[in-house]
Each structure stands twice: as structure tokens, then as C-alpha cells.
Amino acid sequence: MSGALSSGAISAAAPRATWQNPRIFSTLLLVFLAGAATGAVSMKFGLHDILHRSGPPTSKETVLQKFRTDLNLTPAQTEKISLILDDYRHYYQSVQDQEDDIRATGKMRILQELDPDQRVKFQKMMAEIPPQLAPKP
Secondary structure (H helix, E strand, O other): OHHHHHHHHHHHOOOOOHHHOHHHHHHHHHHHHHHHHHHHHHHHHHHHHHHOOOOOOOOHHHHHHHHHHHHOOOHHHHHHHHHHHHHHHHHHHHHHHHHHHHHHHHHHHHHHHOOHHHHHHHHHHHHHOOOOOOOOO
16 A cells, blocks of 8 residues: 555656746746846947947948938038048058958968977967958968
């Protein structure tokens, strides 16, 4: 009889599915809410701008049209600003090219100082750098 009684007690006290356990459910809910709050706060304080920062405007005409509309530019001002934007694009590209050359030179100088095993490790390290920080080829 005690065997029958104990098996009935076990089935009556069988644990619920883990997600139905109030302690586990509340812990998971708390972790989720803490993560959501952390994400919201970090986005609020500038992480969004860092993650979604874009480079220079993609179209000179788009920028020029926005300036023309928002600033009520005269045709003469529009023409002069168009030339300034052209100069800026050429300058920006020149700076980018110089930056690429500096990175390549630095990488080559480092490689010259390494033995073959170190070179392999260095190349692997360079491949693991996040794309926004990695030197351009």
C-alpha cells in the first residue's frame, strides 16, 4: 500500500513544465525586461548614432536640393555651393586614399618585422578585426 500511496504522491507533486514554474518565469521575464531597458537606454544615449552613422552624403544633387529648399538659395548661391560640394568630394576622396596608403604602409612594416609563424597569426588577427576598424586593402 505504501508503494501505491507514494506513486500517487509523486504524480500529484510532479513538477510543472519549466516555463510554467513561477520563479523561473519571473526570472526570465526580469532578464528580458532588463535587457530591453538596457538596449533602450543605450540607444537613447547615442549608440544608435554610432551604429547607424553613414559616410558622406551619397548624392551631391540630393544635398544640393535639400540646401536649395531648406535655405532658400538663390541660383548664384546654388551654383557656388555646388562647386564647394565638388571640392569637398575631391578632398574627401583624397583623404580616404591617403588613409588607405598609411594603413597599408603600416601593415607592411609590421609584416617585415615578423617571422613566418607570426605573420600567419598577424593575418588571422587582422581578419578578426570588425569591418569598420579593419584597414582597407
